[in-house]
Amino acid sequence: MRYLFNSVFGVFSARRLLALILLALMSGCSSVYVLPRVELTDHLKNFVVMKTSKTDFGANESRIIALSREFYRHYEDEFDLLVFMAHNPYRFMDQWEVGRRGTMNLVRNAEVGTGSSIVDVGGIFGSENRLRGVISLIHPDRIFTESMLLHEIMHLWYTDLEVIPTTMYSHWGFSSVGGQLGGFQQADIRSLGDGKYSAGNFAPQRAKTSVPYSPLEMYLAGWIPPEEVPDIWVAEDGSWLMRERSGGRPQHQTDAEGDRIFTASQISTWSIEKIIGKLGPRTPNFEQSQKEFRIAFVLVTDGEEPVKEEYLDATNLFIEEFTKKGPISTWFRNTSRDSLLNFWEATRGIATLDLGDLRSFRR
Structure with missing residues (x-):
């Protein structure tokens, strides 16, 4: 199962969308590009509920922009991250595209010495000053799952x-980074x-x-x-x-332990000094970087299927446990067959997500 990521393509698509709107306005066209219709229906303590015609926003950037702009019609520009979650009661996990779950x-990015370019297209999303990123999840349980x-x-x-x-764009590929964006542990190489x-x-x-986030990921984030x-x-190639x-479909070859085998002819070692020589020093550095992030969650429904109370309760629980400034509750951890980490745990307690009472930021 692969993760698909569209940060860069999202930025350029947003620019094209803005150019299209401006071109239509300047040319006097009668048919101006219109963003999908969105309506904010419920203001809850930890998240809001929005309704739109389709929950295809994970594969439809114009709908992401429409959702973001509607959010900022009702809320102050005081958030670093927006997370849109699809109301997906029947768990159709491939409705955006096979394998695309987030x-x-x-x-917006003003930091240098990381793996992201300087960019600011916040105005397109309705944020003039603060918003750094918009995340889409196929289901609220993806807050923790995978x-x-x-x-x-x-x-x-x-x-x-x-x-x-x-070989994996914007991911660690076949390397010993061993973090959230892939790779393995150095001790496991055979x-x-x-x-x-x-x-x-x-x-x-x-x-x-x-x-947890790997040391390289922690460094890039400024922590x-x-x-x-x-x-x-690093196995560069x-x-x-197979x-x-x-x-039938090709099958992975495995070693005596049952682990998948990969091939490589170009092996290299990358020190942090070599990485800094390539990217430049991280600025701001770990002493001055941002470590508290305000986050807002939005449940998006198409209005065809009522959102049940237990669905809202479960979503609220996922949000509270993920943003908790401390370890996940033992009873919650025990309900899952998978190991779970919230943001505070994944950052070793160095960085936090601030949820607060979302309603206090209403315009």
Whole structure:
């Protein structure tokens, strides 16, 4: 299952959309491009509910823009992150595209020395000063499931600039970064000879289990000094070793432990000094960087299926546990078969998400 990410493409699409609107207005066209209709229906303590004709916003940038602009008609520009969650009672997980469960649209970035370019298209999304990114989730449970929200938040600092060589755009690929954006742990690397390797149960584009942000991810986000980032082993041209099957799909080849095998002919080691030489020093540094982020959640429905009270309660619980400034509640952790981490835990308690009472920010 792959994660798809559209921060860079989202930025350029937004610019094209703005250009289209301006062109239509300047030319006196009678048919001006109109954003999808959106209505905010409920103001709750920890999230709001919006209604639009389709919950396809994860694959439809114009709807993301419309949702964002409607949100800011009712709320002050006091949020770093907006998270739109699809009301998806029947759990149609591939309704946006096969494998697409979450996306990030990078809206604003003024930090240098990271994996993201300087950009500011906040006005298009209705935010004049503060909004940094808009995240879309296929279902509220993706706040925790597959560490989707942790993954997408990390894309604030890794979008379009190459940090280390990788075959997975804006992800760590076949490397020992071992964080939310993929890779494995250095201790798991096994050389099998003839340019073949295995490295445990990992994915090159996401974390297979809930893991804390890796040292490199923590550095790029501005939460630790560069001295805490270990050297990184990189298979620059890594790719899975597949076995052809007659009449069927290719199958991953595995080692004696059952771990998938990958091949590579270009192996390199990347120190943090080498990365800084490529990107430049991270500015602001870890002492001055932002570590508190205000976040708002929005449940988006198409209005065809009523939102049940238990669905609202579950969504509220996911939000409260994820933004908690402390460990996840033991009873909540025990309800899941998967390991769970909230944002505070994933950042080692260095960074926090501020939820507050959303209603206090109404215009």
